[in-house]
Amino acid sequence: MRLADLVAPFGRCRAIDLGCGSGPTLRAVSRVSPDAVLLGIDRSEGALRQVAAALDDHRGPVAAIAADLRDPLPIADRWADVILSYNTLECVPTPETLLAEVARVLRPGGRAVIAHVDFDSLVVAGADSELDRRICHAFADDVQSWMDHADGRIGRKLGLLLARSPLEVVRVEPFLVWSSEFTGHARRRIELIRDVLLSAADHGRGVVGPDEIKEWYGAVVRVAGQHGFFFSELTFIAVAERR
Numbered sequence: 001m002r003l004a005d006l007v008a009p010f011g012r013c014r015a016i017d018l019g020c021g022s023g024p025t026l027r028a029v030s031r032v033s034p035d036a037v038l039l040g041i042d043r044s045e046g047a048l049r050q051v052a053a054a055l056d057d058h059r060g061p062v063a064a065i066a067a068d069l070r071d072p073l074p075i076a077d078r079w080a081d082v083i084l085s086y087n088t089l090e091c092v093p094t095p096e097t098l099l100a101e102v103a104r105v106l107r108p109g110g111r112a113v114i115a116h117v118d119f120d121s122l123v124v125a126g127a128d129s130e131l132d133r134r135i136c137h138a139f140a141d142d143v144q145s146w147m148d149h150a151d152g153r154i155g156r157k158l159g160l161l162l163a164r165s166p167l168e169v170v171r172v173e174p175f176l177v178w179s180s181e182f183t184g185h186a187r188r189r190i191e192l193i194r195d196v197l198l199s200a201a202d203h204g205r206g207v208v209g210p211d212e213i214k215e216w217y218g219a220v221v222r223v224a225g226q227h228g229f230f231f232s233e234l235t236f237i238a239v240a241e242r243r
């Protein structure tokens with residue numbers, strides 16, 4: 001995983017993952033830094049319960065803390081060598097406040113690696129370009145039930161947000177995942193889009209009706225069977241350091 005490669009030079013470090021979920025990013029860090037001190041922070045107790053299992057073969061210490069990222073981080077000044085976050089910043093209504101906290105918690109010379117899919121740039125080629133666009137935009141804009149806030153365009157804003165933070169931007173990398181096969185990540189993302197939009201419609205937040213969502217999914221599957229499928233997803237990875 002590219003995020004883990006960007007922290008590998010820090011070796012046996014103290015690393016925090018903000019919005020760690022069930023721990024996939026920490027697991028990737030464990031592979032490159034098996035003795036690192038790993039700390040996951042998330043407010044979902046259910047997700048945090050899975051972190052220990054995801055990291056059961058990690059050699060260094062592991063901890064998972066329940067905290068709300070809208071509040072000050074429950075970590076001492078300059079404690080961390082590395083802070084990561086993947087696909088979480090869009091949920092925080094004032095990302096500037098969280099990035100100021102990241103700067104407080106990083107030691108001088110420490111590194112932040114903040115990555116996010118720019119969901120408003122999703123490309124899906126199904127059968128009807130107008131419906132593909134409408135579905136992708138509805139997914140990017142939806143504030144799902146577990147979110148306080150959503151910004152489907154946060155990926156493209158990461159560089160600017162970090163440039164305005166107390167951190168110094170090292171670089172911003174684009175990372176494109178694409179597929180012409182309806183398998184793996186592309187299939188999982190499309191099924192997630194379908195499920196999220198069906199749930200949004202069910203809860204009265206939908207801008208696309210359930211029949212259209214099912215019609216879209218059916219068209220994507222049909223086109224994939226005729227070798228006409230395309231999917232792409234652009235992630236931006238911002239690397240910044242505390243001076």
Ligand SMILES: C[S@@+](CC[C@H](N)C(=O)[O-])C[C@H]1O[C@@H](n2cnc3c(N)ncnc32)[C@H](O)[C@@H]1O
Nearest residue numbers: 019020021042043044068069070086087088091
């Ligand atoms: C899209 S998931 C990404 C999880 C993980 N980074 C991954 O790549 O699988 C976003 C995570 O952010 C967490 N989250 C959202 N808002 C939060 C908040 N205000 N405080 C703490 N965690 C939050 C959610 O519980 C969820 O686990």
